[in-house]
Amino acid sequence: MPGRRKSPLKIANITSDMCAPESRLRLLAQVPFFSGLKAAELNEISQLFHDKGFEAEEIIYFEADPASQFYVIAAGKVKLTRHTQTGREVMLDLLNPGEYFGSLSPLPEEAYSETAQAHTSVCTLNMGKDVFRSILSTRPEMALKVLEITTQRLVSAQEMVRQLSAHSVEQRLAYILLKFGDKFGQKQGKGLLIQVPISREELAKLTGTTTESASRTLSQFQKDGLIQAGRQWVSITSLEGLKAILQEV
Amino acid sequence: MPGRRKSPLKIANITSDMCAPESRLRLLAQVPFFSGLKAAELNEISQLFHDKGFEAEEIIYFEADPASQFYVIAAGKVKLTRHTQTGREVMLDLLNPGEYFGSLSPLPEEAYSETAQAHTSVCTLNMGKDVFRSILSTRPEMALKVLEITTQRLVSAQEMVRQLSAHSVEQRLAYILLKFGDKFGQKQGKGLLIQVPISREELAKLTGTTTESASRTLSQFQKDGLIQAGRQWVSITSLEGLKAILQEV
DNA sequence: CGCGATATTGACCTGAGTCAATATACGTGG
DNA sequence: CCACGTATATTGACTCAGGTCAATATCGCG
Numbered sequence: 001m002p003g004r005r006k007s008p009l010k011i012a013n014i015t016s017d018m019c020a021p022e023s024r025l026r027l028l029a030q031v032p033f034f035s036g037l038k039a040a041e042l043n044e045i046s047q048l049f050h051d052k053g054f055e056a057e058e059i060i061y062f063e064a065d066p067a068s069q070f071y072v073i074a075a076g077k078v079k080l081t082r083h084t085q086t087g088r089e090v091m092l093d094l095l096n097p098g099e100y101f102g103s104l105s106p107l108p109e110e111a112y113s114e115t116a117q118a119h120t121s122v123c124t125l126n127m128g129k130d131v132f133r134s135i136l137s138t139r140p141e142m143a144l145k146v147l148e149i150t151t152q153r154l155v156s157a158q159e160m161v162r163q164l165s166a167h168s169v170e171q172r173l174a175y176i177l178l179k180f181g182d183k184f185g186q187k188q189g190k191g192l193l194i195q196v197p198i199s200r201e202e203l204a205k206l207t208g209t210t211t212e213s214a215s216r217t218l219s220q221f222q223k224d225g226l227i228q229a230g231r232q233w234v235s236i237t238s239l240e241g242l243k244a245i246l247q248e249v
Numbered sequence: 250m251p252g253r254r255k256s257p258l259k260i261a262n263i264t265s266d267m268c269a270p271e272s273r274l275r276l277l278a279q280v281p282f283f284s285g286l287k288a289a290e291l292n293e294i295s296q297l298f299h300d301k302g303f304e305a306e307e308i309i310y311f312e313a314d315p316a317s318q319f320y321v322i323a324a325g326k327v328k329l330t331r332h333t334q335t336g337r338e339v340m341l342d343l344l345n346p347g348e349y350f351g352s353l354s355p356l357p358e359e360a361y362s363e364t365a366q367a368h369t370s371v372c373t374l375n376m377g378k379d380v381f382r383s384i385l386s387t388r389p390e391m392a393l394k395v396l397e398i399t400t401q402r403l404v405s406a407q408e409m410v411r412q413l414s415a416h417s418v419e420q421r422l423a424y425i426l427l428k429f430g431d432k433f434g435q436k437q438g439k440g441l442l443i444q445v446p447i448s449r450e451e452l453a454k455l456t457g458t459t460t461e462s463a464s465r466t467l468s469q470f471q472k473d474g475l476i477q478a479g480r481q482w483v484s485i486t487s488l489e490g491l492k493a494i495l496q497e498v
Numbered sequence: 499c500g501c502g503a504t505a506t507t508g509a510c511c512t513g514a515g516t517c518a519a520t521a522t523a524c525g526t527g528g
Numbered sequence: 529c530c531a532c533g534t535a536t537a538t539t540g541a542c543t544c545a546g547g548t549c550a551a552t553a554t555c556g557c558g
Contacts, residue, residue, distance in 0.1 A: 007556090082407065086498050088415040092407055105397055113404045136393060143392040144385060148354055150399050155362045157406035158331065158341055164413035165457030166337040169546065200505060208414030213546060215506055231504060231555055249335050256523085418514065449537060462514060464538055480523055480536060 008188060009197055009233050027074045031098045033145040045135060049125040054118035063115040067103035070132040076122030077196055080114045091205040094119060103129045164208050172207040173217050174245040181236045191228060191235040199232055257437060258446055258482050276323045280347045282394040294384060298374040303367035312364045316352035319381040325371030326445055329363045340454040343368060352378045413457050421456040422466050423494040430485045440477060440484040448481055
């Protein structure tokens with residue numbers, strides 16, 4: 001039995017040359033809002049990015065720092081968080097390669113509205129926000145694509161607001177597990193493994209609860225046969241069971 | 250003493266001709282993302298809008314309805330809400346003239362992610378989302394402006410997530426009063442009157458709590474001399490006092 | 499093998515939700 | 529213009545989900 005708790009996560013080995021110029025084109029072509037571009041154009045834009053690697057847990061930028069850069073993830077995962085005066089932390093999102101973060105606005109006085117931190121080791125491609133903006137200003141289709149993605153994120157943040165306002169801790173955890181199953185999931189024998197290291201504490205910060213409550217609730221889910229879980233990992237064994245929890249009154 | 254509780258709100262008289270063609274140009278010129286346009290261009294775009302009035306409390310569209318229209322508020326206030334399966338309601342935002350809502354996405358299968366309802370009587374200008382998109386696709390500067398506004402709303406939704414995750418009912422109410430003071434406030438003798446009819450129930454739905462808790466908390470604020478409040482209105486008498494509540498541990 | 503980080507579990511307590519009774523404002527019609 | 533009725537708001541009593549504090553267990557690394 002204890003043997004089954006050993007982590008089934010595959011830890012990708014991310015090295016800082018993964019976002020070096022030679023692999024860039026392939027990576028950028030997969031980013032949603034670059035995907036429509038011709039090779040020549042993509043190549044030209046690719047020249048404008050700088051690459052930069054971060055160790056796991058390293059801070060990319062802090063909330064309230066003057067915002068200057070626009071980032072695209074080449075490899076690894078990035079987490080976005082906000083802090084309260086009282087030191088409490090809320091995790092807003094966990095991003096996959098191909099997703100963007102940082103600043104889009106050209107206003108010089110603007111500050112980052114969240115903290116970005118490497119969740120695993122990460123390679124990013126970045127450019128000044130003014131450079132990105134000038135790219136968009138001559139490519140309306142691309143600007144609309146970025147608008148679409150931003151709108152999508154707005155809807156997702158509003159969904160989180162609804163969750164927090166009206167659902168129990170149990171429901172919010174079920175929801176985040178389903179969401180992450182969708183985003184990071186990987187079929188693994190009987191279950192859907194969430195292929196990203198994630199602690200109870202992080203799940204708590206994602207759902208606006210405490211580490212203890214998250215742990216208690218996951219234990220219950222496991223007893224009920226909905227998930228398998230261990231240190232830093234969760235695998236969903238009953239999608240239906242979790243979905244049923246969302247429907248409860 | 251009871252006399253002072255009488256509503257100090259000025260109810261604007263909104264008639265359906267307020268968004269008729271002759272007043273449109275003036276209205277549209279005030280909408281942030283139209284503000285940079287030349288008169289001729291604005292006039293051309295103005296032709297593409299249809300006008301439509303709604304009575305207070307009338308539904309403009311429902312969450313999950315197929316999304317087809319893009320709206321700009323000409324006069325009056327619009328509230329955006331989401332519902333849970335259990336019938337509970339969450340209010341996401343309350344919009345002023347000049348703000349937009351509805352759909353921007355061109356995807357035909359998309360649905361509205363929230364319910365839009367006239368809060369006061371309202372005049373709107375609307376057009377098909379595909380028409381709006383084609384306007385944006387030839388005007389990159391305007392698309393960027395819309396992107397900026399959407400990003401702003403995303404930040405604001407994320408702020409709400411933080412509030413709900415980490416702050417008490419008292420703090421959330423103080424926050425929404427300050428926010429609305431900023432958005433709808435009007436100097437009024439000793440205080441800042443929130444110039445929009447708003448019930449305890451609505452304040453509760455905006456902050457993810459219940460009518461009773463909202464009422465209790467506002468009573469306390471009043472005892473502490475932070476606000477004056479009555480049926481459907483609130484006036485802030487101590488901005489500093491409310492801000493201090495946000496800082497509490 | 500042992501240590502530090504992570505997770506679990508228990509006991510307790512409190513903020514805020516629920517249910518219920520009452521009060522007050524404001525529009526309506528007599 | 530006043531009295532009444534209804535929607536809105538207030539207040540009290542009770543309950544409980546989930547936060548807090550604390551002790552212990554377990555994993556996986558060095």
